[in-house]
Amino acid sequence: MIIIIAAFGAALGSFFNVLIHRIPNKQSIIFPASHCDGCKKHIPFYQNIPIISYIILKGKCSKCGASIHWHHLLVEVITPLLFVGIFLRYGISDVLFFKYLLLFSFLIPIFFIDAFHNIIPHVLSIPLIGIGILTSMLPGNNVGLIESVLTALFIFCFLLLLAWAYQKVRGVDGLGGGDIWLLTGIASFFGLQGMPFIFILAASLGILYFLIFIRDKDKEFAFGTFIAAATVFWVLLGQELILGFFKLY
Numbered sequence: 001m002i003i004i005i006a007a008f009g010a011a012l013g014s015f016f017n018v019l020i021h022r023i024p025n026k027q028s029i030i031f032p033a034s035h036c037d038g039c040k041k042h043i044p045f046y047q048n049i050p051i052i053s054y055i056i057l058k059g060k061c062s063k064c065g066a067s068i069h070w071h072h073l074l075v076e077v078i079t080p081l082l083f084v085g086i087f088l089r090y091g092i093s094d095v096l097f098f099k100y101l102l103l104f105s106f107l108i109p110i111f112f113i114d115a116f117h118n119i120i121p122h123v124l125s126i127p128l129i130g131i132g133i134l135t136s137m138l139p140g141n142n143v144g145l146i147e148s149v150l151t152a153l154f155i156f157c158f159l160l161l162l163a164w165a166y167q168k169v170r171g172v173d174g175l176g177g178g179d180i181w182l183l184t185g186i187a188s189f190f191g192l193q194g195m196p197f198i199f200i201l202a203a204s205l206g207i208l209y210f211l212i213f214i215r216d217k218d219k220e221f222a223f224g225t226f227i228a229a230a231t232v233f234w235v236l237l238g239q240e241l242i243l244g245f246f247k248l249y
């Protein structure tokens, strides 16, 4: 089972790379088929095998030698690991397995696109709201329909107000529209129980990263990357850690 899920993850990771590469450039994600950006030559399927092809080709195009960005390998490795992580945590028969598989399929491209380009594309963030609400109607889900809709609505209004207040006080945008849509989508998946933790962890990670690596307050800052990372952490480990902590005391 683990092998099937890992192979499925690697194949999807390959598709996420297409999204990561093409969505910020406003290119179609279907046409043209895989090709090298350097020489524009088509990449045949046998050179398009996740992980293996990248290693055999040493990260270079076989025709012109143009280098293939390292995110291709990283995403093809990370996606199967995360998918197997969801499987080990929830098991295949749990509806949450499918719910979080869907969620991660949006968070992985968002993580990289925001890290590289400082944008969270609406085509990835806004559908999450619908998917979160739809999956809340499935039997066996941990967040009910009403909680899902109300939390999304509450978080959306709260962040809009926060962004407005920040803009008034500081005169600059603190929270981008992309961040607001993304957090609203995540709210529809987790309800009120998960949101404070995800928000606090994302902000802490972001501030820590900012203090260590950036330190320039005028520089653009990819909060979506940290929101995605915090959410993944919450799904795989956080719920257990926090709930375990409160059971102890």
Ligand SMILES: [Zn+2]
Binding pocket: 036, 037, 038, 039, 040, 041, 061, 062, 063, 064, 065, 066
């Ligand atoms: Zn090439």
